[in-house]
Amino acid sequence: MTTVIPRPHGSPGNVADLGDPELVQLVQSLPRDSAERNVACENLIGRYESLVRACAQRYRHSPESPEELMQVGYVGLLKAINNFDPAYGSNLASYAQPCIAGEIKRHFRDKRWHVHVKRSTQELRLELCRARAELTQQLSRAPKDGELAGHLGISHDQLRDAQRADLAFQASSLDAPRSAGPEPGNLADILGEDDPQLEHTLDIESVWAHWGDLPEREQRLLMMRFYGNMTQAEIGERLGISQMHVSRLLAGALGYLRERMLGQDDDSGPR
Numbered sequence: 001m002t003t004v005i006p007r008p009h010g011s012p013g014n015v016a017d018l019g020d021p022e023l024v025q026l027v028q029s030l031p032r033d034s035a036e037r038n039v040a041c042e043n044l045i046g047r048y049e050s051l052v053r054a055c056a057q058r059y060r061h062s063p064e065s066p067e068e069l070m071q072v073g074y075v076g077l078l079k080a081i082n083n084f085d086p087a088y089g090s091n092l093a094s095y096a097q098p099c100i101a102g103e104i105k106r107h108f109r110d111k112r113w114h115v116h117v118k119r120s121t122q123e124l125r126l127e128l129c130r131a132r133a134e135l136t137q138q139l140s141r142a143p144k145d146g147e148l149a150g151h152l153g154i155s156h157d158q159l160r161d162a163q164r165a166d167l168a169f170q171a172s173s174l175d176a177p178r179s180a181g182p183e184p185g186n187l188a189d190i191l192g193e194d195d196p197q198l199e200h201t202l203d204i205e206s207v208w209a210h211w212g213d214l215p216e217r218e219q220r221l222l223m224m225r226f227y228g229n230m231t232q233a234e235i236g237e238r239l240g241i242s243q244m245h246v247s248r249l250l251a252g253a254l255g256y257l258r259e260r261m262l263g264q265d266d267d268s269g270p271r
Contacts, residue, residue: 021092059108069107073100080095206260213260222253
């Protein structure tokens with residue numbers, strides 16, 4: 001059913017009869033909450049639905065659902081509509097096609113990759129997916145690596161990079177079964193546990209990085225307390241100072257090291 005909205009100054013009332021430049025002008029010039037703008041936008045989206053579908057169809061072998069790819073493609077189309085300048089040409093389709101394709105590629109690059117992969121390798125992975133489907137249909141079997149590399153005109157090293165990128169594209173759940181046997185287990189069963197001493201080692205390294213900033217007396221005091229397992233009273237007796245003085249020195253030295261480990265720069269030194 002065609003939507004008709006009154007137009008000022010004797011302009012055509014049937015928005016569907018307007019050309020792309022006129023519809024684009026309405027979208028770009030009217031407020032976002034304007035009913036007329038929404039109708040113009042809906043008409044443009046309806047006209048170029050097939051273009052969005054054609055761009056999304058190129059990625060039909062990806063794990064993304066067709067519906068999700070269409071939604072991403074519509075985002076690209078809307079960006080094209082909002083940025084298109086009819087003064088430089090009236091062919092919206094020519095301008096919109098790379099915008100839609102670029103938005104889909106950006107979706108894969110920014111939202112789906114679980115580790116950083118070079119853009120050229122990402123694009124080669126997509127070509128590999130298409131080539132694998134085409135050769136499987138032609139050969140009636142899964143293609144070998146040499147056949148894939150020859151079909152794509154790439155080296156075996158490039159093929160391996162694309163295959164590794166395919167593994168990085170979608171992470172596997174740690175609860176995923178490792179086999180189809182009666183007791184398959186899952187991926188989490190074969191992962192090592194965190195070393196409980198790792199954090200302690202990192203903390204010690206951070207302490208040693210700033211250890212030399214402490215006066216010799218504070219260094220000696222800390223060594224007696226934490227490596228000699230001496231009490232504050234014993235340390236005070238050894239150094240000839242009161243237990244309260246030992247407590248203050250300990251607190252000052254530990255506070256100084258803590259600030260350095262947390263990145264809180266203070267040139268005043270330990271108190």
